[in-house]
Amino acid sequence: MDEISWLIWAFAVSDAPVERFLTKKNWIRTISLNSSELILLFCYNSPDMTRSSELRPIPTRHPRSDREWIESLAPDHADFNSALTDLREYLWNGIRHTFKGSGKIGEEHLEDFCQEALMRVLSKRNSYSGKSRFTTWAMKVAVNLVLSEIRKKTWQDVSLDAFDDTEPFLDASRGNGLFSPQERKLFRKEMAELCNKLIQESLTDRQRTALVYHMKYGMPLEEIARRTGSNRNSIYKLLHDARMKLKQEFERSGVDRDDISALA
Amino acid sequence: MKMKTGMKMPLGSKHAKILVLMAKDSREDELDCESVAENMDSYAEYVLNSGESSRLILLIENHLKLCKDCAEEFKLLLGALKASERLL
Numbered sequence: 001m002d003e004i005s006w007l008i009w010a011f012a013v014s015d016a017p018v019e020r021f022l023t024k025k026n027w028i029r030t031i032s033l034n035s036s037e038l039i040l041l042f043c044y045n046s047p048d049m050t051r052s053s054e055l056r057p058i059p060t061r062h063p064r065s066d067r068e069w070i071e072s073l074a075p076d077h078a079d080f081n082s083a084l085t086d087l088r089e090y091l092w093n094g095i096r097h098t099f100k101g102s103g104k105i106g107e108e109h110l111e112d113f114c115q116e117a118l119m120r121v122l123s124k125r126n127s128y129s130g131k132s133r134f135t136t137w138a139m140k141v142a143v144n145l146v147l148s149e150i151r152k153k154t155w156q157d158v159s160l161d162a163f164d165d166t167e168p169f170l171d172a173s174r175g176n177g178l179f180s181p182q183e184r185k186l187f188r189k190e191m192a193e194l195c196n197k198l199i200q201e202s203l204t205d206r207q208r209t210a211l212v213y214h215m216k217y218g219m220p221l222e223e224i225a226r227r228t229g230s231n232r233n234s235i236y237k238l239l240h241d242a243r244m245k246l247k248q249e250f251e252r253s254g255v256d257r258d259d260i261s262a263l264a
Numbered sequence: 265m266k267m268k269t270g271m272k273m274p275l276g277s278k279h280a281k282i283l284v285l286m287a288k289d290s291r292e293d294e295l296d297c298e299s300v301a302e303n304m305d306s307y308a309e310y311v312l313n314s315g316e317s318s319r320l321i322l323l324i325e326n327h328l329k330l331c332k333d334c335a336e337e338f339k340l341l342l343g344a345l346k347a348s349e350r351l352l
Contacts, residue, residue, distance in 0.1 A: 090348050091348070093347055093348045094343075094344030094345060094347045094348035095344060097343065097344065097347035097348075098340050098343040098344040098347060099340070131303065131305065131306040132305035132306040132308070132309050133305075133309065135348075136305045136306075136308060136309055136345060137305045139305075139341060139344050139345055139348065140301075140304050140305040140308070140341055142344070143337060143340050143341045143344055144301065144337060147336070147337050147340060191280070195280045195283070195284070211283075215279045215282065215283060216279050220333050221297065221331075221333050222333070232297050232298075232333075233296050233297055233298045236296050236297045236331060237296060240290065240294055240296075240330075243283075243286055243287045243290040243330070244287075244290050244292070246283065246284075246287040247287040247288060247290050250284060250287055250288070255284060
């Protein structure tokens with residue numbers, strides 16, 4: 001069965017909205033057919049499935065155990081198509097609900113990413129360790145893939161020249177009513193000088209650069225890693241070491257957390 | 265290295281404050297992103313089902329407080345799980 005035939009079958013035997021079954025060949029969206037018409041179209045397009053006896057019955061939804069999920073997602077398993085349909089529907093529903101309307105990406109890309117996520121879950125299913133339910137694990141894999149793709153797409157063409165690193169370190173006009181304007185101004189000025197000094201003197205150039213791009217400009221760790229030829233874990237470690245160093249320096253300098261909080 | 269280095273005035277006021285607070289929450293035995301990613305699904309179930317806390321849970325929570333990338337991913341995972349829950 002080719003992909004389109006499978007999609008038509010999957011739609012016809014389920015009660016899911018047609019958009020659940022869109023793929024890169026998203027021509028289905030442009031037509032409006034009811035289930036019977038789709039079955040007919042499907043039969044015309046799939047000579048090997050034209051006999052009604054070969055049409056699978058509508059699958060009965062029952063909660064699969066984790067073991068059943070793993071077993072039925074093996075391509076040669078009798079329940080493979082049904083399990084695949086259910087898993088895709090499950091992932092698509094979560095992904096669409098979570099990412100649609102985020103403004104970060106168009107729905108057509110989401111569909112592609114969801115399809116990729118399904119493939120990744122299938123290819124990685126043997127690494128499922130059973131720490132959580134299979135569906136929770138599968139959703140984790142899917143969300144990770146989609147978010148990584150969105151981050152990559154968002155940042156891949158961003159030029160670092162667009163960033164302005166001359167923003168004043170502290171803005172003395174901000175603060176709440178806990179301090180008088182004079183106290184607040186003085187405290188902010190002192191904090192500004194101290195933080196500036198510690199960041200400049202205590203951190204390595206790599207630590208400072210990663211920290212600024214991540215904290216100030218919101219560049220994801222993966223993107224910093226991509227641009228520096230590193231990996232996400234190493235960048236996290238770099239920032240962790242920077243934070244630990246600053247923690248020591250702040251403690252040595254008597255910086256009090258409560259004072260900082262009060263200046264929100 | 266395709267990054268600008270040698271910045272003189274790195275952070276604005278709100279980021280400087282966040283940095284101080286993050287430094288205070290930093291610890292030697294932090295989990296890295298890879299370890300958190302590995303356990304994010306079981307942590308999600310812990311959160312959704314109000315499970316029993318453990319040292320691992322505390323370390324994951326500490327990491328999510330310090331790593332906004334993982335925190336964003338976790339938030340999206342929770343949203344996706346809640347949205348799809350009715351299908352199971």
